[in-house]
Amino acid sequence: MLKVSDLSIAYTHQEHTLRAVDQLSFELQAGETLGIVGESGSGKSQTLLALLGLLRKNAQIQGEIVFQGKALLQQTEKQWQQIRGKEISMIFQDPMTALNPYLTIGTQLIEVLQHHEQLSYAAAKARTLDMLDQVQIATPKTRLTQYPHECSGGMRQRIMIAMALLCKPTLLLADEPTTALDVTIAAQIIALLKELQRQHQMAIIFVSHNLGVVAQLCQKVHVMYQGKVLEQAKTSELFKHPQHAYTKRLLAALYREDR
Amino acid sequence: MSLRVQSLNIYYPMQKQHMFAKETYMHAVKDLSFSVETGQTLGIVGESGCGKSSVARALLGLQPHLTGEIWWHQHALHDCSDQQWMPLRRDIQMIFQDPLASLDPRFTIEQCIQEPLNALYPELTQIQKQHRVEKMMQRVGLSPELKHRYPHEFSGGQCQRVGIARALIVEPKLLICDEPVSALDVLIQAQIIQLLKELQQALNLTMIFISHDLNVIGQISNQIMVMYLGRLMEWADKTTLQTQAKHPYTQALWNAIPNPFQPQRKTCTLLYGEIPSILTPPSGCVFHTRCPYVMPQCKISPPSYVSLSSTQKTACYLITQDK
Amino acid sequence: MRGLIRVFGMDHMSNLRNSSTAWQRFKKHKAALFSLYLLGVLITAVLVLPEFSPHTYETTDWGAIFSAPTWNNGHWFGTDELGRDVFVRTLIGGRVSILVALLASTVSVVIGVSYGALAGFIGGRVDQWMMRWVDILYSLPFMFFAILLMTFFGRHLSLLFIAIGAISWLDMSRIVRGQTLSLKHKEFIEAARVCGVRTPQIIWRHIVPNTLGIVAIYTTLTIPSVILTESFLSFLGLGVQEPLTSWGVLINQGAQNMSVAWWTLIFPAVFLISTLYCCHFIGDGLRDAFDPKDNASC
Numbered sequence: 001m002l003k004v005s006d007l008s009i010a011y012t013h014q015e016h017t018l019r020a021v022d023q024l025s026f027e028l029q030a031g032e033t034l035g036i037v038g039e040s041g042s043g044k045s046q047t048l049l050a051l052l053g054l055l056r057k058n059a060q061i062q063g064e065i066v067f068q069g070k071a072l073l074q075q076t077e078k079q080w081q082q083i084r085g086k087e088i089s090m091i092f093q094d095p096m097t098a099l100n101p102y103l104t105i106g107t108q109l110i111e112v113l114q115h116h117e118q119l120s121y122a123a124a125k126a127r128t129l130d131m132l133d134q135v136q137i138a139t140p141k142t143r144l145t146q147y148p149h150e151c152s153g154g155m156r157q158r159i160m161i162a163m164a165l166l167c168k169p170t171l172l173l174a175d176e177p178t179t180a181l182d183v184t185i186a187a188q189i190i191a192l193l194k195e196l197q198r199q200h201q202m203a204i205i206f207v208s209h210n211l212g213v214v215a216q217l218c219q220k221v222h223v224m225y226q227g228k229v230l231e232q233a234k235t236s237e238l239f240k241h242p243q244h245a246y247t248k249r250l251l252a253a254l255y256r257e258d259r
Numbered sequence: 260m261s262l263r264v265q266s267l268n269i270y271y272p273m274q275k276q277h278m279f280a281k282e283t284y285m286h287a288v289k290d291l292s293f294s295v296e297t298g299q300t301l302g303i304v305g306e307s308g309c310g311k312s313s314v315a316r317a318l319l320g321l322q323p324h325l326t327g328e329i330w331w332h333q334h335a336l337h338d339c340s341d342q343q344w345m346p347l348r349r350d351i352q353m354i355f356q357d358p359l360a361s362l363d364p365r366f367t368i369e370q371c372i373q374e375p376l377n378a379l380y381p382e383l384t385q386i387q388k389q390h391r392v393e394k395m396m397q398r399v400g401l402s403p404e405l406k407h408r409y410p411h412e413f414s415g416g417q418c419q420r421v422g423i424a425r426a427l428i429v430e431p432k433l434l435i436c437d438e439p440v441s442a443l444d445v446l447i448q449a450q451i452i453q454l455l456k457e458l459q460q461a462l463n464l465t466m467i468f469i470s471h472d473l474n475v476i477g478q479i480s481n482q483i484m485v486m487y488l489g490r491l492m493e494w495a496d497k498t499t500l501q502t503q504a505k506h507p508y509t510q511a512l513w514n515a516i517p518n519p520f521q522p523q524r525k526t527c528t529l530l531y532g533e534i535p536s537i538l539t540p541p542s543g544c545v546f547h548t549r550c551p552y553v554m555p556q557c558k559i560s561p562p563s564y565v566s567l568s569s570t571q572k573t574a575c576y577l578i579t580q581d582k
Numbered sequence: 583m584r585g586l587i588r589v590f591g592m593d594h595m596s597n598l599r600n601s602s603t604a605w606q607r608f609k610k611h612k613a614a615l616f617s618l619y620l621l622g623v624l625i626t627a628v629l630v631l632p633e634f635s636p637h638t639y640e641t642t643d644w645g646a647i648f649s650a651p652t653w654n655n656g657h658w659f660g661t662d663e664l665g666r667d668v669f670v671r672t673l674i675g676g677r678v679s680i681l682v683a684l685l686a687s688t689v690s691v692v693i694g695v696s697y698g699a700l701a702g703f704i705g706g707r708v709d710q711w712m713m714r715w716v717d718i719l720y721s722l723p724f725m726f727f728a729i730l731l732m733t734f735f736g737r738h739l740s741l742l743f744i745a746i747g748a749i750s751w752l753d754m755s756r757i758v759r760g761q762t763l764s765l766k767h768k769e770f771i772e773a774a775r776v777c778g779v780r781t782p783q784i785i786w787r788h789i790v791p792n793t794l795g796i797v798a799i800y801t802t803l804t805i806p807s808v809i810l811t812e813s814f815l816s817f818l819g820l821g822v823q824e825p826l827t828s829w830g831v832l833i834n835q836g837a838q839n840m841s842v843a844w845w846t847l848i849f850p851a852v853f854l855i856s857t858l859y860c861c862h863f864i865g866d867g868l869r870d871a872f873d874p875k876d877n878a879s880c
Contacts, residue, residue: 316772319776321772321775321776344778345778348776348777348778349778352776352777353773353776355769355772355773356769357769360768360769360770361769361770361772361773362770362773363770363774363788363792364770364792365791365792374774374777374779375777375778377779378777378778378779378780378783379777379778422773425773425777429777
């Protein structure tokens with residue numbers, strides 16, 4: 001379904017060239033989850049942006065991304081607008097800055113459906129309420145008329161997940177969605193994502209700096225460092241027998257006494 | 260007992276409707292009591308709205324609206340004027356959460372680290388101060404050649420080392436760390452925690468370490484205090500809290516930590532619902548809205564603290580029921 | 583998808599530190615750099631060039647009243663209705679206008695920054711009352727105040743500075759107060775408190791330097807408005823006394839004689855407009871140079 005071959009993203013500033021991503025390759029089938037783990041500067045967020053065509057104009061991209069037969073790197077902006085939100089969707093780290101603070105939640109969600117599926121207002125509203133129910137929001141009707149700042153962090157993240165899943169995308173990109181949340185709320189969001197993935201059978205690429213979170217959700221893991229993939233393996237394999245020294249250090253940093 | 264806090268309550272004034280309206284307050288921390296021995300580390304853990312940062316600021320005299328008592332050796336910190344705080348600032352220092360934001364962007368590293376010396380040890384000569392700054396930089400793992408650089412030229416981990424150098428240059432006895440590693444990458448976190456542990460050993464520091472991450476707290480603390488919405492839920496020493504946590508919230512916190520070695524977490528141990536707003540705390544036990552073991556009396560009045568042993572204290576009707 | 587917000591990926595470039603200073607960023611703004619040099623040339627001209635002219639600003643050349651600009655008799659910009667040399671008068675007028683602008687701006691910066699920083703940092707009731715006082719001063723009619731001052735104390739140059747300076751600090755104080763309010767809650771201010779730094783020191787060493795960026799930008803925008811205010815006062819006849827002149831006076835007189843002697847209007851006007859443009863572009867360049875996004879990247 002998704003095949004990335006030798007993806008490289010570089011930026012040139014004055015005389016320096018920075019390789020944000022270096023020769024990244026992977027494949028993803030429908031219903032699979034891939035975790036990308038790395039610290040800041042490892043290139044994981046740049047990978048997600050490349051998959052959505054949201055890289056800056058001065059990015060030098062090489063390699064190939066094929067998604068359901070389409071060559072993503074060759075898409076025009078108009079073609080991208082059909083893909084983004086409909087076939088590939090994204091949830092961000094900080095829901096407060098990703099939601100428009102001046103529009104009600106209902107407006108933002110219904111707008112997505114009206115744009116992509118040309119639904120009438122009533123039909124879009126019904127679908128939206130159904131989606132808010134699926135993401136386990138208690139009083140969906142009230143939420144539609146509220147503004148983002150009136151909701152808590154966990155609530156906003158659920159709303160963002162609802163917005164991303166409204167058009168039933170084939171691929172969901174998650175850029176550290178639980179990093180800005182409290183521990184117990186993050187645990188709820190991870191359980192929610194697991195449940196939704198089971199229901200909708202979509203592929204997820206989950207980016208995080210936390211190996212533990214990735215272990216909860218993903219079947220395959222890539223460990224990235226400064227743009228290069230240092231290790232890629234099935235999750236269970238990676239945690240039982242980490243090969244690379246960097247992976248071992250990351251695991252060691254997750255100190256926890258066995259209870 | 261070097262630090263003792265008794266029945267601490269912290270209030271924040273709420274925004275007034277108009278200039279002549281009456282002052283109303285939000286009750287951020289309620290009836291908090293704890294103590295710390297010399298050379299020990301107390302970890303304070305909790306999620307947003309639990310009041311841990313308010314406690315840190317109260318210990319530094321940065322909270323104007325509080326009741327209760329805070330005793331540092333024989334000094335009554337709750338009652339000190341600005342003048343009386345000056346000598347105490349040599350003893351009590353703090354490391355902040357955002358390493359870059361805690362440094363003035365217009366100061367060089369040398370100026371940042373030297374600032375407490377200028378304010379608290381004015382009798383030192385410039386040469387003596389510079390010498391101390393260089394020594395301190397080496398101690399925290401920074402090359403003294405970097406002292407003329409500016410904070411934005413450094414990474415998060417390096418900026419935090421500067422923050423640590425600045426806090427320790429006056430040789431304090433009590434160090435308060437307000438989420439010092441939350442903004443850093445995982446491997447850098449491990450380095451900074453290691454550095455803090457070494458410095459604590461070397462300088463016999465008493466530390467209060469605040470974090471929302473139980474993993475991090477577990478690496479560095481001797482005793483751990485769990486807070487929720489401004490109230491103390493459980494206090495225990497590290498081993499007891501890790502193996503025999505009694506309060507449902509503490510148990511939920513442990514279960515919420517994603518463990519790569521046990522990926523299949525039992526969903527029934529997850530907490531549901533959102534954290535209530537501190538402006539409208541629930542009645543009775545503040546945790547009852549999310550507690551999986553809630554009972555009728557939990558909604559009516561808050562449970563009182565019970566000492567389960569010399570190393571564990573908690574407030575929960577489940578415990579008093581068992582007893 | 584219209585609802586999907588673009589991610590501005592600057593934070594992903596953390597490895598590539600932008601180590602250029604504010605001056606280097608300023609140099610990239612070509613118009614601002616050119617304006618800086620032009621302003622330098624203008625200031626040097628008004629200070630130095632009058633010495634090279636054979637005429638002074640007050641002597642009358644009876645044989646050359648309203649004479650057009652010419653090279654041979656030394657009246658390079660022509661003469662006015664009293665036969666005075668327009669070249670020298672323009673430059674001397676420039677001295678007065680620029681001096682008024684600089685002094686009034688200095689007054690505005692000194693009072694405005696101190697007042698604003700103090701009000702913003704102390705906060706609470708003190709801040710409220712200080713800002714209400716500013717609001718009251720805003721509502722007073724400036725012209726009325728200036729006329730009153732001139733009438734009671736005569737038309738001295740120093741009074742002009744005081745009158746204009748007394749009004750221009752109001753905007754500056756509001757701006758600095760706003761900046762102070764946002765800086766007050768930053769962690770490095772709290773850190774300074776914990777380090778034992780006292781309040782006056784915090785304001786002086788931490789708050790004020792961090793507002794200088796915006797103060798510099800605003801000052802370059804204040805200067806044109808001060809020059810225009812002075813020109814307006816001179817236009818009304820409340821400015822400098824004859825035979826001393828300023829660009830405002832010259833333009834006033836020039837406008838009256840425009841049909842007969844265009845040079846009495848055009849030359850002072852060109853100088854005034856050039857100075858105003860230079861100040862605006864320098865302000866623009868300073869704003870780009872002090873861009874907080876670039877300063878905050880790490």
